[in-house]
Amino acid sequence: MIASARMISTPRAPWRDKLRVVIFEADTPAGKAFDVALLWAIALSVAAVMLESVSSIELDYGSELRAAEWIFTGLFSLEYVARLVCAPHPTRYARSLFGLVDLMAVIPTYLSLLVPGSQSLLVIRTLRLIRIFRVFKLAHFLGEIEILSHALRASRAKLIVFVSSIIILVTILGSTMYLLEGEEAGFSSIPRSIYWAIVTMTTVGYGDITPQTISGQMLAAIVMIIGYAIIAVPTGIVTAEIIESARARPNTTRVCMECMSEGHGASARYCRDCGAGLENPNS
Amino acid sequence: MIASARMISTPRAPWRDKLRVVIFEADTPAGKAFDVALLWAIALSVAAVMLESVSSIELDYGSELRAAEWIFTGLFSLEYVARLVCAPHPTRYARSLFGLVDLMAVIPTYLSLLVPGSQSLLVIRTLRLIRIFRVFKLAHFLGEIEILSHALRASRAKLIVFVSSIIILVTILGSTMYLLEGEEAGFSSIPRSIYWAIVTMTTVGYGDITPQTISGQMLAAIVMIIGYAIIAVPTGIVTAEIIESARARPNTTRVCMECMSEGHGASARYCRDCGAGLENPNS
Amino acid sequence: MIASARMISTPRAPWRDKLRVVIFEADTPAGKAFDVALLWAIALSVAAVMLESVSSIELDYGSELRAAEWIFTGLFSLEYVARLVCAPHPTRYARSLFGLVDLMAVIPTYLSLLVPGSQSLLVIRTLRLIRIFRVFKLAHFLGEIEILSHALRASRAKLIVFVSSIIILVTILGSTMYLLEGEEAGFSSIPRSIYWAIVTMTTVGYGDITPQTISGQMLAAIVMIIGYAIIAVPTGIVTAEIIESARARPNTTRVCMECMSEGHGASARYCRDCGAGLENPNS
């Protein structure tokens, strides 16, 4: 109803709808081909950005890389205009997250004409990679992404509590280490000691700052064992949620024929919402 | 009954009760605003302590940071007195864990007048961070904290067994390494070799002490693979408990009054075993 | 039927069938002995390759190691020919994965006569180790391998999504780090900074490239905490699948013929729902 109302109010050209299906959807052969081409263009343009940052390659192939950059920028600009033209609500698209990301993929190159030689523009260009998530709709990964993101969302509150506790813990442990090690060996301030505590508790362990005193090494050993043991906590949180999410899914295959409610357990014999008998899934 | 008895025995001023609700509780708008202000004061005062420990910042902004410190100390002293005044049992509050933490948040600054220039007082001030846990009651994290702390409490005995085994293992492996590497390369005593074994088995791997002999590197490889494989044990312990805690919660609360079957989901309205109506848990 | 048809069309010598049972199967004593001997030959020949790469050992025992290499190559060549002779479909075997691996175990040594002194041939010889998987059929590990590989296959799509997200994340974080740290301290190009981000996020933490600026260390701390927390995601994915695989196995196989209830344990003799006798799964 809503769609037909829009069709009437703004009689759109049919080529726009065709373009929209190609660009925004992935169910047709043309839509799939477009997404694959986009994936390659994004990957190649980011590879070019990376190579440009290597000074030896920049010296030898700088002009070729800049040419490639302008070609990709041209293609992405065309794509952005096409998306604006064929989107049902152009302003809504332009303000959406993906709309801004699409715009940010082309802006830095144009800006480099005005502000030449800026390194930060080079880095902003790598944000184009985010656009790859747009292409994931192509594959059959949607269900998997949903389970994972649902599990992460469901365990968000627990993870915030965990990360807050870690931050308070590393602050106190780092400060104590600053006291024990004095000014020696890189523990020159509390922020640096907290940086050391994070490096140690997350088991990264660069070794750029290491304790030298006996008491410092004893505290460091305690920090390591704490870090080694409590990694179990986020793991347990997320694992429990993924098991829960995965288990919740098979339930949705059983539907009550009376009230059409979903999600009945595999062993249920009566609908938990209306009390009607459920059909046996195996008969 | 107990509360009314107390009300009669000590007729308290009504402003005290109002203050108590603001300071100790978080359900009213004023209580929430107080907790948010306290959160910011704690965070800013600890940030000031950190900056004071950086010698270059201390040189330039030392007087400003000391002024900020006295302002925060004044605020926290006022808060401590207010808590003492409006607490139903002032001495019980003063002796409680949070009472001592609240006191410790202001003592070091006053002490620094008597014992000038002490670095340890600087570090004790970061313990103020523990007070942030007091503010967590503000948010809807209480249920999450309960599940996590219940899971950790339930798996405490298993974790103690695990950590004891790790300590015995690193002692024996560290001593063997001391034997294999001789006096070379930092393995100069058994405690240092045990420190190395902890650094290695927890997969931190600073690299400040590394084996140089062939036999030492072979033992190190075994230590690493052991450490990599047995991280699974605490993870498994905590995960099993979190799954158990999360599963125990919704299930045990609801029982069908007709057939006495248990384990009905939180949203179920009819018994899945006999089809009788379930009582609403929230009414 | 198919087997007998083949037997008729190509009347095979009986010693071929006997040889085939010894070489390709592990149920007879001779087959087991062959597999154990093969396991030792593979292990010893790879040990010889390793020792040959150590220059001090190569100087002293070079000729002995080369002699051992020719003996092992001779044995493996004989084995390859024997497999070709007694395989029911020689060309199909020669084109199979294990057929190619078996061939690759002998080719490098013969090639070294034509292309002397090539180091890459030394390394290709270590690929012989893959042949050890062939011997695993000997042990009772088949069921375990099946559960593990089934769990990994089932979680493949989720792991691809996870690894893709990690790659996009380290690219963006590494590029930002390149911007923050400038040209200092090893962050000399975007690819090197991405290499640093991978070293840090996977909690390996070599310490060959470490941030020196305050802002760089702050970003590094965030990268570490992200890496420490999201290790929970693959762990949760695989754990959920292993639990699912292990649970799926015993349950789905047994059904009560009287009340059609499912999920009886492997050792149950009577239905737990109606009390009727269960059929024996092994008779």
Add this chain to the structure above:
Amino acid sequence: MIASARMISTPRAPWRDKLRVVIFEADTPAGKAFDVALLWAIALSVAAVMLESVSSIELDYGSELRAAEWIFTGLFSLEYVARLVCAPHPTRYARSLFGLVDLMAVIPTYLSLLVPGSQSLLVIRTLRLIRIFRVFKLAHFLGEIEILSHALRASRAKLIVFVSSIIILVTILGSTMYLLEGEEAGFSSIPRSIYWAIVTMTTVGYGDITPQTISGQMLAAIVMIIGYAIIAVPTGIVTAEIIESARARPNTTRVCMECMSEGHGASARYCRDCGAGLENPNS
């Protein structure tokens, strides 16, 4: 019956039985006190061994530490003789694992009279720590130890498959790295490169050997991501087993009153072994 037969054949002195209860059991107050004293003696004697290995402490307190060592050796010798005397089967005890460990706790000190100054004897003395496991029977940790060791035993076959695959993987990856990095930067032989691969894949990351070439760093990044992702496998294995072990336990509380078989599920209504009705656990 067997016990009484032994009592008749060898009429034992009653003090022997009393001593046996004190030394071998922990249910009486005297038995508990003995175990606590033993725990302290083991801990202190191992601490003395550690301090003796620190050269600066050995110089100052060498004679005191040696005196303490002889006191502890005397106590442990007395204990060993007492165990031999009061054990029901002295030779069986002497040959058991704990009997050998008890003997090894005193032998090195006596040997040091014959072979003076041997460092290896110092290290063997730390094996006394294993005796601490003997004291664990004191606490209520037995159930926890049983769950953990059952979970590890049950997942042994899967862990062997996993560790074998890791060893084959690091051998092949390490050899490839030896090829890529040439002789530079510590990758001087295949065994050293395999050592590097283990350091990297287990996420220890010392940084004593790091790749310098672009191709080497790319392979290293792949090794890290593999190591970061497959840690999920042992974790999943052990977690699944712990969940299984913990779930199996509550089942054992239900016993069939007809055939006395244990381990019936919480929802079972009939015995799965003899078909008799089970009593309702909640009525």
